[in-house]
Amino acid sequence: MKKTWWKESVVYQIYPRSFNDTTGSGMGDIQGIIEKLDYIKSLGADAIWLCPVYESPNDDNGYDISDYRKISEDFGGQKAFDTLLDKMHQKGLKLVMDLVANHTSDEHYWFNESRKSKENPYRDYYIWKDGKNGGPPTNWESFFNGSTWEYDQLTDQYYLHYFTKKQPDLNWENPKVRKEIFEVIEYWFEKGVDGFRMDVISLISKPDSFQDTQYVKFQDTIINIYANGPKIHQYLHEMNQAVLSKYDIMTVGEGPGIDLKNGPLYVDEKRKELDMVFHFDHLFIDCGEGGKYDPQPYDLPKFKKVFTDWDNALKNGGWGSIFLGNHDFSRMVSRFGNVDEYHLESSKLLATLLLTLRGTVYIYQGDEIGMTNVGYPSIADYNDVETLNAWNEAKKKGKDMEEFFKIVHSQSRDNARTPMQWNNSENAGFTNGTPWLQLNPNYIDINVSQQENDSNSILNYYREMVQFRKENDVLVYGDYECLNEDDNELFVYRRWDKDVEFLILHNFSENDLRFQKNMNAEEYEFCKTNVQEHLDDSYLLAPWQTKVLRKKTK
Structure with missing residues (x-):
């Protein structure tokens, strides 16, 4: 397998308007990111993915771009951006920007x-x-x-417009459009940007004919009509040959509607399209017929199967992205962990999962301190256009709005967009103005400052696990095998290469559990855990405990 810097990177995702405000505007800015570069570096991150900071009327918080070559003055403008890029490179950090090429703002x-x-x-x-x-x-x-x-x-x-009416879709059939987009990409690469995360890139090729959909489930409409259009690979290959291949950069395509059958085509090294994609099989795992706002229960075997199936699909000539949340989904520990009784333990377990799977790891801001969903008291407190549209639609359909509000609490994108919790002072040290979005009140207890000097904190555990991954190449490139596909509470897998083997065990339950596989526990030595229990018994795990064991060398 070919080794590259972007396969080995740990990428820290920043949602700039919620990261750090230095002007008192209530909205994060580029200078705020510059202030925190040493903090990001201390996590062991190699790159920053920066959500859009371009000129925009902000109908969808910057994903509606009105000028691709202009940095918004709301964030500090071009000069601040140039300083950020320069300082990042001085510190050995790479910058990955957002490319929104499926649509523009209607004000473009x-x-x-x-x-x-x-x-x-x-x-x-x-x-x-x-x-x-x-x-x-x-x-x-x-x-x-x-x-x-x-x-x-x-x-x-x-x-x-696949998204809001202020986000008209571009016509990629028009070669002039493709040329314009390729020139935008080149413009930023010439400035020294190190890569692009390509927003909803799987949607740029439209169907050959525009016919009504017969699908009941929205996800089926995405897969069969909106995504993976007839010329998608032609366009991406053309982009690669025209621009991407000429620079030492990384690309990761956001891929709604990408599945196991077509996903590997986007990242097959021989095809020369993209380096990685974000698929959403694990993040749409609880979506019912009505999509995200129709949540359904899911089980651990399904969750495990997603990681196993994708690893199998990409292991020969492709590469994956490992992430459990971002700016578009609920907080990962609220979704996949247990925030009520085992917040510390389950946050650390999920960190271990992220940092011991094959693929490039993405950490979303705040997850490294275990930030959680918010649950505002009123719909008026929510800002996200997706949430508000879903609310209005539910009202129109006569749904029980009290029950629907509970769904908003768990599903809203604002869960991930509450301002970063730096300390326990007013507004969590995010701003000395009025924050653009209300903070999660639990910032008093969950914040960077409080965790910095606590050796048992989630933050310091992330640092430890990132370092552990960097010291063990096998966790980046090594083979993967799930050992208990059908187990409802334990997720156990091996990672190995010709020199080293790790056995990794995660207990996704509130019970003490033993891994029952017919394996000799004495063959393994203990390396890492998030809970200081059962250290003398390799296969026994406390609630939400994770263990990393290394096979002894003969």
Whole structure:
């Protein structure tokens, strides 16, 4: 397997408006990131993925870009960005930016021109269609509820938007659009940026024909209509040859609708497209027919199967991304751990899981201190457009809004977007102004400052495990095998190469449990654990305990 810096990297994801505010605006800024570079470096991170800081009207918090080459003054502008990039490189940190190439803002110059007339040179930069039977061209539903089509009176046509109506989709069929995007990528690489996380890149190729969907489950519509279009691989290969291949950079594509069958195609080294993708099989694991806001129970075997299946699919010539949360999903410990009784233990268990699987590891800001979901008292406290649209849709359908509010508490993207909890002073040290989004009240107990000097803290455990991964190449490149696929409470797997073997055990339960496999425990020596119990019995685990064992060398 070919070794590269981006396979070995631990990437720290920053949601800039919630990270650190130095101006009192209530919104994080680039100078705030510069202030915290030593903190990020202390985690052992090698790279930062920075969510969008471009010029934007912020209908979807920066994922609606109005100028691809301009850093928003809200974040400090171009000068601050140049300083950030320079200081990061001085400290040996790489910068991965967000590329949002499926859509722009409706305030982008291209779209302003496009909507002026059907003859405008920019008309074909977007997807315009006539209506059907007095309504939109198809019955497609957007990711944020409502139709994917918005009527524009000026030219009596509809434009396509998979997300909000202020995020019109670009027409990648048009070679001029592709050229424009490739030039944007080149512009940032020439500045010294080290890679791109490519937002919803699996959606850029649209279907050959625009027909109504017959699918009941929204996820099926994504997989079969919106994602993996007929020219997706042509476009990505073209992008690779035109720009990506000319630089020593990393690419990771966000892939809604990517599955085990088509996912490996995006990252097959021989095809020369992308380095990695984010699939969402584990993060959509609890989505019912109605999607994210129709949560259904799931079990540990299903969760394990996702990691095992993807490792198998990518082990020959591809590469994976290992993550348990980001800015679009609930906090990982609230979702996959136990925040009520075992917050410390389950946060550390999930850290161990992240840092002992094969693939590039992504840590989302705040997860390294065990930040949790928020649960605001009123829907008026929520900011996220997806949440608010889901709320309005549920109301329209006459749902029990008290029950639906509980779903909002668990599913809202605002759970991951509450400001970073630096200390227990007012506003958690995030801002001395009014925060753009209310803090989680538990910042009094869960914050960086309180954990810095506590040797048993979640933060210091992350540091320890990142270092352990870096010292053991086998945890990056070695083989993987799950040893108990059907077990409902334990997740046990081996990682090995020709020189070293690790056995890793995680107890996802509130009970003392023993791993019952017919293996000789005496063959293994104890390396790491998150709980100081059962240290003399390799296969016995306390609630939410994780153990890393190394096979003894003969």
